[in-house]
Amino acid sequence: MTVTPLVDFARLLDVLDTEGERLATSATGTDPELEVPHLPGMRLGEVVRHVGSVYRMVVSWLRDGERPTRWQREPAPDQSVVDYFRAGLLEVVDELDRHDPLEGAPTWWPEHQNFGFWCRRLAHETTVHRVDVQLTGAKLLVGDIAAEVALDGIDELMSLWFTHRLGVLGVSDVVPGRVAVNAGGRRWIARVSTTGASAWRTDEDEPAEATVSSDATGMYLWLWGRRPGAYVQESGDPALVAQLRSLLRVATR
Numbered sequence: 001m002t003v004t005p006l007v008d009f010a011r012l013l014d015v016l017d018t019e020g021e022r023l024a025t026s027a028t029g030t031d032p033e034l035e036v037p038h039l040p041g042m043r044l045g046e047v048v049r050h051v052g053s054v055y056r057m058v059v060s061w062l063r064d065g066e067r068p069t070r071w072q073r074e075p076a077p078d079q080s081v082v083d084y085f086r087a088g089l090l091e092v093v094d095e096l097d098r099h100d101p102l103e104g105a106p107t108w109w110p111e112h113q114n115f116g117f118w119c120r121r122l123a124h125e126t127t128v129h130r131v132d133v134q135l136t137g138a139k140l141l142v143g144d145i146a147a148e149v150a151l152d153g154i155d156e157l158m159s160l161w162f163t164h165r166l167g168v169l170g171v172s173d174v175v176p177g178r179v180a181v182n183a184g185g186r187r188w189i190a191r192v193s194t195t196g197a198s199a200w201r202t203d204e205d206e207p208a209e210a211t212v213s214s215d216a217t218g219m220y221l222w223l224w225g226r227r228p229g230a231y232v233q234e235s236g237d238p239a240l241v242a243q244l245r246s247l248l249r250v251a252t253r
Helices: 009-027 044-064 081-097 115-137 147-169 216-223 238-251
Strands: 177-183 186-193 196-202 210-214 233-236
Touching: 009 044, 009 081, 009 115, 009 147, 044 081, 044 115, 081 115, 115 147, 147 177, 147 186, 147 196, 147 216, 147 238, 177 216, 177 238, 186 238, 210 216, 210 238, 216 238, 233 238
Parallel strands: 177 210
Antiparallel strands: 177 186, 186 196, 210 233
C-alpha cells in the first residue's frame, strides 16, 4: 500500500488549519461535560483536550527527534480547554509549515518518516474529532468534508490503520475473507487472513466476498464509526462487513 496521499501535503496542512478552527468554534460555548456519541465514556471537553495534547506531543517529537514522554497534556490553570486547543493548533501548523513535507522526520509508521506524515495524520485526526464535537453539541455537521479529502482519509485508514496498526497489534481469531470498499469512483480491498490484515487501493474489479459502497464522505465517516450502516450499501457476507468495522475500531482505539 502506497504512503503517497491522494491530495498534496499543502492541501492537507490547510485542512488541518481549517478543521482545527471549525472544531474550536464548535466547542466554544458548548457544555464540556456532554457525552460524545460513538465514543463511550468520552465527554466533549476531553475530546478537545485530547486533540490539543496530540498537537503538543507531535511538536515535541519533531523538535527533539525522540518520542516524548512528557509534554503539556492539560490546560494551564487560567486557560480554557478551547484556548489550550487553539494554542496547540497554532504551534503545530507553524511547525509543519516551516518544513518541506518530504523532509525526514520521526513518526510512528516506519514506512512514512517525514513531515508529510504528520500533515496527513493530523488533518484526519482533526477532521474526525471536529465531527465528534459538532455531533455532540449542535447535532449536525457544519462545514463540508471535501470528497478528495474524504477519499484520502479512506486511503489512510486502509493503509495506516487496517494494515499497519492491526499488524502491530497482532490481531488473530478472525474470519478470512475480502471486503471491497467502494467510494467516489475508487476501490480498496481489505483482506483478512490467519496471518494478518492488509489492504490496498486498486483500479481493477478484484473479487471480494462482501462489498460496502457509499459516497466519499459517507464512507469516510462510516469507516471511522461516525455514521451508522444506513449510510452505506452492503452486499455479500454481512459477517465480513461487521468484522471490518470491528477491526477498525480495534485499530483506531
